[in-house]
Amino acid sequence: MARQVTKQRKIGMTVLAWAVGLLIFFPILWTFLTSFKTELTAISIPPQFMFFDWTTENYSTINSQANYFHFMANSIYLALGSTLLGLLFAIPAAWAMAFSPTPRTKDILLWMLSTKMLPAVGVYIPIYLLFINLGLLDSRFGLIVVLFLINLPIMVWMLYTYFKEIPVDILEAARMDGASLRQEITQVLTPMAVPGIASTVLLNVILAWNEAFWTLNLTTTDAAPLTAFIASYSSPQGNFYAKLSAASMLAIAPILVVGWFSQKQLVRGLTFGAVK
Amino acid sequence: MATQNTTKVARAMMAPSVIALLIWMIVPLAMTLYYSTLGYSLYNPISTPFVGLDNYTYFLTDPTFIAALTNTLVLVVGVLIITVGGGILIALLLDQDVYGVNVVRLLVIAPFFVMPTVAALVWKNMMMNPVYGVIGQAMSGLGLAPIDWMTDVPLTSIIIIVAWQWLPFATLILLTSLQSLSADQKEAAEMDGAGALSIFWYITLPHMSRAITVVVLIQTIFLLSIFAEILVTTNGGPGSQSTNITYLVYQQAISFGDIGAASAGGIVAVILANIVAIFLIKAIGKNLDA
Amino acid sequence: MGKIQLQSVTKAFGGVKVIPDLDLDIENGEFVVFVGPSGCGKSTLLRLIAGLEDTTSGTISIDGKDATHLPPAQRRLAMVFQSYALYPHMSVRKNIAFPLKMAGRNKQEIDKRVDNAAKILNLADYIDRRPGQLSGGQRQRVAIGRAIVREPAAFLFDEPLSNLDAALRVGMRLEISELHQRLKTTMIYVTHDQVEAMTMADKIVVLRAGNIEQVGSPLELYTKPRNTFVAGFIGSPKMNLMGGSDAKSHNADMIGVRPEHIDLSQSEGQWKGEVKVSEHLGSDTFLHVQTSDHSEPLTVRAGGEFPVHAGDTVYMTPQQDKIHRFDGKGLALR
Ligand SMILES: Nc1ncnc2c1ncn2[C@@H]1O[C@H](COP(=O)(O)OP(=O)(O)O)[C@@H](O)[C@H]1O
Ligand SMILES: [Mg+2]
Numbered sequence: 098m099a100r101q102v103t104k105q106r107k108i109g110m111t112v113l114a115w116a117v118g119l120l121i122f123f124p125i126l127w128t129f130l131t132s133f134k135t136e137l138t139a140i141s142i143p144p145q146f147m148f149f150d151w152t153t154e155n156y157s158t159i160n161s162q163a164n165y166f167h168f169m170a171n172s173i174y175l176a177l178g179s180t181l182l183g184l185l186f187a188i189p190a191a192w193a194m195a196f197s198p199t200p201r202t203k204d205i206l207l208w209m210l211s212t213k214m215l216p217a218v219g220v221y222i223p224i225y226l227l228f229i230n231l232g233l234l235d236s237r238f239g240l241i242v243v244l245f246l247i248n249l250p251i252m253v254w255m256l257y258t259y260f261k262e263i264p265v266d267i268l269e270a271a272r273m274d275g276a277s278l279r280q281e282i283t284q285v286l287t288p289m290a291v292p293g294i295a296s297t298v299l300l301n302v303i304l305a306w307n308e309a310f311w312t313l314n315l316t317t318t319d320a321a322p323l324t325a326f327i328a329s330y331s332s333p334q335g336n337f338y339a340k341l342s343a344a345s346m347l348a349i350a351p352i353l354v355v356g357w358f359s360q361k362q363l364v365r366g367l368t369f370g371a372v373k
Numbered sequence: 374m375a376t377q378n379t380t381k382v383a384r385a386m387m388a389p390s391v392i393a394l395l396i397w398m399i400v401p402l403a404m405t406l407y408y409s410t411l412g413y414s415l416y417n418p419i420s421t422p423f424v425g426l427d428n429y430t431y432f433l434t435d436p437t438f439i440a441a442l443t444n445t446l447v448l449v450v451g452v453l454i455i456t457v458g459g460g461i462l463i464a465l466l467l468d469q470d471v472y473g474v475n476v477v478r479l480l481v482i483a484p485f486f487v488m489p490t491v492a493a494l495v496w497k498n499m500m501m502n503p504v505y506g507v508i509g510q511a512m513s514g515l516g517l518a519p520i521d522w523m524t525d526v527p528l529t530s531i532i533i534i535v536a537w538q539w540l541p542f543a544t545l546i547l548l549t550s551l552q553s554l555s556a557d558q559k560e561a562a563e564m565d566g567a568g569a570l571s572i573f574w575y576i577t578l579p580h581m582s583r584a585i586t587v588v589v590l591i592q593t594i595f596l597l598s599i600f601a602e603i604l605v606t607t608n609g610g611p612g613s614q615s616t617n618i619t620y621l622v623y624q625q626a627i628s629f630g631d632i633g634a635a636s637a638g639g640i641v642a643v644i645l646a647n648i649v650a651i652f653l654i655k656a657i658g659k660n661l662d663a
Numbered sequence: 664m665g666k667i668q669l670q671s672v673t674k675a676f677g678g679v680k681v682i683p684d685l686d687l688d689i690e691n692g693e694f695v696v697f698v699g700p701s702g703c704g705k706s707t708l709l710r711l712i713a714g715l716e717d718t719t720s721g722t723i724s725i726d727g728k729d730a731t732h733l734p735p736a737q738r739r740l741a742m743v744f745q746s747y748a749l750y751p752h753m754s755v756r757k758n759i760a761f762p763l764k765m766a767g768r769n770k771q772e773i774d775k776r777v778d779n780a781a782k783i784l785n786l787a788d789y790i791d792r793r794p795g796q797l798s799g800g801q802r803q804r805v806a807i808g809r810a811i812v813r814e815p816a817a818f819l820f821d822e823p824l825s826n827l828d829a830a831l832r833v834g835m836r837l838e839i840s841e842l843h844q845r846l847k848t849t850m851i852y853v854t855h856d857q858v859e860a861m862t863m864a865d866k867i868v869v870l871r872a873g874n875i876e877q878v879g880s881p882l883e884l885y886t887k888p889r890n891t892f893v894a895g896f897i898g899s900p901k902m903n904l905m906g907g908s909d910a911k912s913h914n915a916d917m918i919g920v921r922p923e924h925i926d927l928s929q930s931e932g933q934w935k936g937e938v939k940v941s942e943h944l945g946s947d948t949f950l951h952v953q954t955s956d957h958s959e960p961l962t963v964r965a966g967g968e969f970p971v972h973a974g975d976t977v978y979m980t981p982q983q984d985k986i987h988r989f990d991g992k993g994l995a996l997r
Contacts, residue, residue, distance in 0.1 A: 111472040117463060118480035121540065125483055127507060128495050140505040143514065186393060189386035197383035205391065207654050212398045214650035216598045218622040219643035220401035222408055222636050225626070227401075246397040253390055266748035269715050274762035274809070275736040278382060288752040307488040309601035314623070324601065327490040331497075331605035338498060338505065345491045356486035357479050364549045367542065368587050377717050378734060 125349075132156070132342035139338040155343035165344065168326035172348075174237055175312070175322050176305040179244035180298055183252045186245075188294070191256035192282060196265055206257065209250040217247075217310045228315055237320040240312065244305045251304070252297055255366045259293025260286070296362030299355055303363075306352045323348040402643070408636035415630030428637035437613045437621060438638075444528055445617040445645075448535065449596045453589055455536040460543030460588065461581070465573075467544070468551050478548075485541035489601035496534045497523060497606045527607040527615035534602055539595075543588045550584035551577065590653035597646055618642050664726045665817035665849030666691045667712060672721035674707055674873075681707050682873040685721070689817075689851065689866075694843050697853045698860040698896070699870035705853040708870070709819050712851065714738050725816060736765075741810035742819040745826060747802045749794035749809075755781075756790045759808045766813070780808040783842075800831045807842070817849035824859065836862060857897050861885070869893050891993040894919050900949055900962045902987070909956070915988035915996055922949060922962040924985035927969060932978030936961065938971050952977060 119126070131139050133151045159165045194202045224243065225234075233239030263286065271285040287294070309324045316325055327348055330341050356363070409428050413421040432438055463481060467474055484492065501522035503509045509519035522530040554577060562572050598619045603609055609616035609624065616624070622642060626635035667689040674682040681704045689695050697705045710716045712723060714735035722731045730738050741762070749758050759780055763773045781787045784804040794802055803823060810818055820839070824832045840863050843850050854860055860867050861881045869876040869884065869892070877889040881897075888894035894902045902919040910918045926932070927950070936954035948965040963979055971977060988996040 107470050107472070110466065110469045114466050114469070114471045114474065114477045117466060118477035121537070122480035122483055123507075124492075124495050124500055124537070125487065127499055131499060142505075142510060144507060144510055186390045190390035193383035193386040197379050199380065199383075205387070209390070209394055211650055211654055212394050214594050214646050214653065215398060215402070216619065216639075216642045216646045217600070218598065218619045218635075219405060219639040219646070220397075221622065222626055222632055222639060223401040223404035226632075227404075246393060249390060249394060264746055264748065266744045266746045267750060269735075270742065270744060270748035270809075271750070271761070272715065272735045273713060273740065273742045274813070275765035276761075277736070277765075280765060285750060289750075303486060307486070309489040310598065310619075313490075313601060313604065324488050324490045327488065327494060328601065328605050330494055331490075341494060341498065345495060349487050349491055352488070353483060353486045356482070360478070360482055360545060361549075364546050368546060368584075368591065 125353075128342045128345050130342075131339055132346045134339050134342075136337065136339045139342070155339045156347070158340060159343050159347065165326070165347070168321055168323050169347070171237060171320055172306055172322035172324075175240055175244055175320075176302045178237070178241040179248060179305045180252075180301040182241060182245040183249055183301055184294070184298070186249060187252035187256050187297075188282075188287075190253050191260050192286065194253070194257050195260035195263075196268060206254065209253055213247070213250040221310075221314065225314065234315060235317045235319045235321070240315055240320050243311050243315065244308060247308070247311070248301050248304055251366060252301055255297040255300065256290070256293060258365065259290055259297070262293075263289050296359055296366065299359040300363055300366040303352055303356055303359075405636045405639045405643075408632050409640050411633050411636075413632040413636075415626075415632060424633065428633040429641075432625075432634050432637040432641065437616065438618075440613045441616045441618050441621040444613075444615060445597065445619075447528060448532055448599060448617055449593055451529075451532040452536045452539060452596055453592060455532070456539045456543040456592065457547075457585060457588060459536075459540050460547045461585075463540070463544045464547040464551050465577075467548055482541040482545055484537050485539070485545075487538065489538065490605050492538050493534055493602040493605045496530070496537070501530055523607050524611060527611065531599070531602055531606060531615055534606070535596065535599055539592055542592065546584050546588050547581055550581050554580045590649065593649045594646065594653065597642070597649065618645070664691055665689075665815075666726050667817060667849065667851070668724045668727075669712070670722045670724075672708075672711060672723060673719045674704075674711055674716065675719045680873065682711070685873070685875060687868065687875065687878070689849060692847050692849055694840075694850045694852065694863060694865045695868060696860040696864035696866070697851065697868045697870055698857055699855065699876075700896075701855050703870045704873040705855070705870055706821055707873075709742075709821055709851060709853050713740055713742050713819055739813075739816040740819055741813050741815035741817075742821070743803075743806045743810050743823045745822040747794070747806040747826075749802055749805055751794055754791050754793055755786060755797070755805050755808075758794065758805055759786075759812055762809060762813045776812045777808075780812045783811070783845075784808050784838075799827050800835060803827065803835055804838075807839070811842070811846065815848065817851060820850065820852040822854055823852075824854075825856075839863065858899060861897065867897075869896060887995070887997075888919075888987065889995050891917060891919065891989050894987055894989075894995075900964075903959075903961045904989075905957055905959075907956070910988075913986060913988050916991040917989040917993065919987040919989065920981040920985065922964040924982045925961070925963045926980045926982060927963055927965050928978045928980070929971075929975075930978065932980040934961070934979045936977060936979065938973055938975045938977055940973060941965075941971060950977065952979065954979075 130147065132155055133153065134145065134149055135152055135154070138145055138149045194206060228234040228239055231239070267289070268281055268285060271281045276285065306322075307324070309328075312322050312324045313328060316322070327344060330337065330344065410423055410425060411421045412424040412427070467478060467481070471477065487495075498506070500506050500508050503519040503521040508522075512519045520526065558576055559572055562576050567575065599617060600619050600623065603615055603617065603620045604623075607615040609620045613621075618638065619642065622635050622638035625631045625638055669685055669687040672682060672685045673680065685708070697708060699705055707716065711718055714730070714733060718731060722729055724730055725738055725740075750761065753761065756777055759777045760773045763776060778787075781790055784807060786801070786804055786808060789797060789801055794805065797805065806823070823839070824835050827835060836859060839850075839852075852859075852863060864881055866878065867881055867884055868878050871892055877884060877893045879887075884893060884897045888897060891904060895904065898921055900922050902921045903925075904917055904919045906917050910916055934954045934956060936952040938950050939953050939960055940951045942949045942951075948969050950963045950965055950971065951960040952963055953960045961979065963977075965971070990996055
């Protein structure tokens with residue numbers, strides 16, 4: 098009897114959970130479907146759900162607009178560039194904080210975090226003017242540096258929480274075994290921290306890919322990534338739903354996959370280790 | 374672990390990050406502060422007289438500022454209520470024994486990975502367009518008059534879009550916290566005769582309180598500076614109905630070329646964010662000791 | 664070679680002096696055990712010798728050369744950690760080879776030495792496994808293997824057996840002792856377990872709050888404890904300590920008698936008391952006897968088959984030549 102109730106309950110909960118899940122996912126699903134419609138089907142009344150003539154013409158149209166891949170390349174370039182630069186700075190810093198803490202380490206960590214809370218508009222004007230003066234406006238290099246700086250606190254924090262879980266004994270053992278500092282980091286710490294470093298990289302690629310203040314305000318064309326490319330669709334009116342959908346899918350698909358794979362680590366990264 | 378040698382090395386390894394962030398924080402902020410005291414227009418960049426606090430007076434007494442401040446608060450609070458409330462409910466749902474829960478989870482968290490410009494445009498055009506949007510068509514189908522979301526209820530529309538993006542974040546974190554609640558505790562309460570509702574109220578909710586705090590604080594930081602969603606949907610309008618502080622500063626600088634006033638606005642935004650940040654730092658700092 | 668000397672070594676963490684002022688000589692080839700209660704500074708002292716911590720003052724020399732400021736890698740010491748500290752991402756072979764690789768030895772020599780160590784430690788069957796796939800005892804052997812391939816001037820062990828279960832602990836204790844016999848290299852071994860100290864050491868250093876209470880061979884510490892702390896710490900079960908009239912009659916402020924140095928009788932003796940608990944260990948029986956003369960029960964060793972039970976009355980007489988006398992400060996009177 099009790100079993101039956103549990104079973105019914107489970108089915109009920111399953112239906113409810115799937116309904117909620119699909120509702121939340123619906124805009125993405127709809128975009129996906131629309132991207133395979135013709136512009137005309139895309140705005141047909143009533144809307145066609147699944148049973149339309151699927152076409153990939155939107156994707157080939159975007160494909161043939163060579164500059165779509167220019168934006169895509171910029172997105173990749175910015176996300177990877179800022180993340181690599183970030184690793185270069187953050188790994189040593191997190192190493193120092195995790196394994197050679199001083200009474201001030203905690204304060205420094207919190208201070209780093211506080212820079213993350215500086216609203217972009219607070220520093221927007223000088224950065225904008227500075228970029229104009231230095232000729233960095235619409236340059237990938239300038240934007241990489243900015244993205245690197247806004248994500249550096251998160252990288253240090255994430256790596257710090259991962260490094261903290263590595264027993265210091267092992268590093269000391271390496272030191273006793275004659276490893277130099279560089280060997281200690283490259284041959285012992287880094288291999289052990291690979292999972293942590295990987296999730297840090299993933300989170301930062303996601304954040305950089307989706308960043309939509311600086312990428313919109315410091316670029317025009319040359320360095321503009323997908324965020325800006327998609328934003329350019331906001332002005333023209335008319336029959337462009339299908340192409341907008343295809344462009345959107347191309348812009349979000351890679352990061353969606355990355356995000357799905359790293360959901361566990363995201364929690365930790367985004368809450369600065371406060372929730373594990 | 375602490376020999377003088379390692380301490381010295383540690384300091385050297387921390388230095389690049391600390392210096393980079395120090396420069397990133399102090400230099401532009403000082404410049405913003407400086408510009409905020411100048412009468413500085415992009416249209417007349419030659420003359421930048423010192424005007425004291427005039428920019429602040431101008432910015433703070435501008436009726437648009439009051440509107441933007443109100444909009445900012447409504448936006449933050451509205452999104453927080455939807456995401457935290459919805460997040461708790463969905464987390465509770467996903468914590469149940471459900472067929473295919475892993476897939477449902479992927480569906481639920483997906484919006485978080487959608488870049489803001491895509492999210493905003495998809496909603497604006499394909500969901501909320503009064504004629505072609507799915508919502509409009511559904512409403513017509515039900516015999517209701519469709520709403521022109523971006524014109525009639527611009528702020529609400531933006532709240533919905535932003536809440537959609539952040540609901541996964543809240544859900545994911547609350548779910549993680551929920552799953553760290555030991556079954557023992559719930560079972561002990563059940564043995565003590567507690568019903569489902571009292572278990573939620575006296576055990577589950579207190580257990581999640583830390584996660585809820587973290588969600589609220591972190592989201593607030595990001596929500597205070599919502600930008601792209603407004604830029605690609607309403608442009609802050611109609612009028613200033615959906616302008617928040619961030620967008621107002623952007624307008625001052627780009628549309629009006631008023632660097633002085635925009636800088637003053639930037640400083641105001643910094644102060645607002647700092648008020649929130651103090652609480653966040655405290656909450657996270659406490660956790661560092663634990 | 665492996666002669667280690669500590670002169671006026673002190674160590675403070677922040678303002679807290681963990682090692683107040685310490686001199687110690689460790690001879691080449693000796694098996695020295697640092698023993699003392701938890702938190703007394705044993706690990707700190709070992710880490711100072713290893714170079715993992717800086718001394719606050721004083722000098723440490725190894726083989727006559729000042730090593731106070733040498734980094735750990737240059738001290739030619741090998742350490743076995745309580746947690747084993749194996750490299751989890753490397754196979755047993757790579758773990759053991761690591762120090763040789765760091766020293767830039769050629770592959771042939773590395774292989775030869777690793778195989779040799781694996782043979783000594785019975786690790787050959789596991790050589791390609793990762794540490795995560797090994798039992799506690801096997802991990803411990805790998806850690807030792809990693810230490811011996813380097814042929815260090817001295818081995819440092821920090822409570823290496825405390826994560827093992829009781830049976831394994833006895834086995835590994837023997838293995839380490841045998842290893843010392845075989846290699847004849849200096850070993851410094853930290854433990855809080857006085858049984859380990861007594862069974863393994865050539866020389867025991869008893870520490871309390873960073874101070875050396877006594878240095879000596881196990882037998883010396885057992886027969887001639889310098890003070891009541893050492894008397895109470897060395898030997899199991901603990902020595903019975905008593906003051907009052909018993910002490911007075913021996914011209915002391917305190918006397919001590921070990922449980923094994925009290926003669927038991929069911930009819931007559933110096934002290935009379937009631938058996939509270941009797942612990943039968945098979946070969947021995949320990950009785951906890953409450954007398955009217957002492958506030959604490961006395962512990963007495965009886966033969967394996969001494970026929971008493973809780974509640975029985977027994978008589979006890981200390982062996983006069985085995986009585987330890989202490990003055991008001993707890994120092995032994997000789
Ligand atoms: N890195 C450190 N910082 C501050 N205090 C420490 C540190 N390491 C050890 N101590 C303190 O020094 C004392 C001795 O510690 P330790 O040498 O580990 O003791 P043992 O190994 O004998 O148990 C303890 O009180 C401990 O709290
Ligand atoms: Mg210790």
